[in-house]
Amino acid sequence: MSAPTAPAPAPAPTGVPAPAAAGEDRRPRSDRVLRIGGWIAVVVVGLLLAALTAAVGQGDPLRPVPLDPTSTATSGSRAVVRVLEQQGTRVDVVHDADALDVGTGDTVLVDDSAGVLDRGVARRIARTAPDVVLVTNDPGVLESFDVDARPAGSTSSTRVASTASCPIPAARTAGSVTVVGATYDTDDPTVERCAPSGTGADTRWGLLRTTTVDGRVTLLGTTGVLRNDTVTRAGNAALALGLLGSGDRLVWYVPTAAGSDAAPSLGDLAPPWVPSAIAVLGLVAVAAALWRGRRLGPLVVERLPVVVRAAETTEGRARLYARVRDRTHALDTLRLAAVRRIGRSLGLPRSAHVDEVVRRTAAVTGRSADRVGAVLVGGSTDDDRALVDGAAALDELEHAVRRARSGDAGRASRSAPTGTPAEPTPPTTPERPGGRS
Incomplete structure (x- = not known):
């Protein structure tokens, strides 16, 4: 037969806090003592400073004043x-x-x-x-x-x-x-x-x-x-x-x-204890700033989980242009994006001038430079129809450049010797004018 087991301790009644550890009880008490002691020290220092200020302001009453007509000291009269x-x-x-x-x-x-x-x-x-x-x-x-x-x-x-x-x-x-x-x-x-x-x-x-x-x-x-x-x-x-x-x-x-005879200033009208009181208040303000500043600690930068899609930015700019009816600015934005994409397709650096992009595009597509320049540079736009036609012309020109580049790559692969694989051409993804560049 097994030995009887000791009864389990009864749980503490609900609503009655468990006794805190000895260290946890001493820590808040010591913090409270330090805080109270700090304020007492501030008050004592303030009172000493006030007394010193008052003593300096009144001067030494035992020191004789030179040429004092009522003084029998050596410097008196x-x-x-x-x-x-x-x-x-x-x-x-x-x-x-x-x-x-x-x-x-x-x-x-x-x-x-x-x-x-x-x-x-x-x-x-x-x-x-x-x-x-x-x-x-x-x-x-x-x-x-x-x-x-x-x-x-x-x-x-x-x-x-x-x-x-x-x-x-x-x-x-x-x-x-x-x-x-x-x-x-x-x-x-x-x-x-x-x-x-x-x-x-x-x-x-x-x-x-x-x-x-x-x-x-x-x-x-x-x-x-x-x-x-x-x-x-x-x-x-x-x-x-x-x-x-x-x-x-x-x-x-x-x-x-x-x-x-001059009008008394604010300092003349103030009681003599005002400078001492201002000094004490200044000490209290400095002590409070140090106390609260130590508890607040350094600033922490919080990373906010916010991501704005590029499409939202594009749509927002489009609505802005539509609201102010700035068709020329809207078409110029599409032209700049098309110039960057065409230049990237032709292997031109990002710093290439628009005239260089126009010449290379004309050479690749077989079109005249004036015709390509009218599409990529163009002029002002007065109505919605011209804006739509300009966007369509940019889209058609980009497709023409991609077709021409794809044809050159195909001819290069057919003319390559047997056994030597042609250099693969990286695939391109069609993009609409005004999209993300």
């Missing part, structure tokens, strides 16, 4: 402001062009060291301020103030230049100044010049003054007379007080990029 206030000169620091209020006896110091002064604001100050002290290297600003001078570089030396014979009273009173800062060159003989550097034709000037129809403009390149670390050297303090303290009020104007 707080010391000059304190001395002016002690001597009774009111100092108003202005950053907004709309807040500029210049009186009759006021002096205006325009500190355009950053090169952001708007041309319209410069022309407005030149018209309203009787005494302007200008710090700039922008040729456009110099032109707006009607100063005939050109920036000629800068010098960082602490050399002391004598100003005892300078035509500018404040510089002559100072006696000497340190030549450090920007220098200028001018060809206008009416411009007063002080604080020279260089010799001969290379002489450049650190202090210029010109008188315009609206007032006087002093171009101050030797900004060391305003800095906290150099104001006490030579006669720097005397020159600074003489230029800025001649009136009861000094307007110290430091322009900003936003202070302009």
Whole structure:
């Protein structure tokens, strides 16, 4: 007696999926983790880039601004402001062009060291301020103030230049100044010049003054007379007080990029976080393109099972010619096809000219060349009857050529010596004019 067999396992209930293999379960989970991790990395990189952009746009708040009238750093100008206030000169620091209020006896110091002064604001100050002290290297600003001078570089030396014979009273009173800062060159003989550097034709000037129809403009390149670390050297303090303290009020104007008479641009109206948001969106777009592009893969060319029979093409062209009633073009198409077939039957190359085909056809069929040429070349066709007659003439000429070639082959076989088989002539298949060539 045989041993009892173990019962077969019961099939899984319908609708309940079979448990997946361990590898198949781990693979989708790992792909999902990688996908989520990739998006987290994109977001983190975007946030870092946004923070970096914001930090660069705001600048370093701890870095002192040169010639800042409120700064006690070495590059600031707080010391000059304190001395002016002690001597009774009111100092108003202005950053907004709309807040500029210049009186009759006021002096205006325009500190355009950053090169952001708007041309319209410069022309407005030149018209309203009787005494302007200008710090700039922008040729456009110099032109707006009607100063005939050109920036000629800068010098960082602490050399002391004598100003005892300078035509500018404040510089002559100072006696000497340190030549450090920007220098200028001018060809206008009416411009007063002080604080020279260089010799001969290379002489450049650190202090210029010109008188315009609206007032006087002093171009101050030797900004060391305003800095906290150099104001006490030579006669720097005397020159600074003489230029800025001649009136009861000094307007110290430091322009900003936003202070302009021109209409604000789209970038000026946009919030400061917009560039960072655009950068983050760009990163997301690039990541999405890489993600989807990797999944799509390369393009695949599909071979479509489409075959168009030659007869369909011929019939389509025939219908087209019939629709436009272009009988001459239709007959010319039949003539070209007949010329190719006859030339092939006569053993002529494909490059043979139609005149050569006409001459060989006339020689083989015994007809005149003019008669053969009228059939193969012919002229225009005006009606359907002429089209049918032309097609029939082409058909008859092709048959004549084949008969002539068959007769030549038969005579050659009869004249061949006994025992030597004649060279077989390849069979030809009659073709209708206008058929496939």
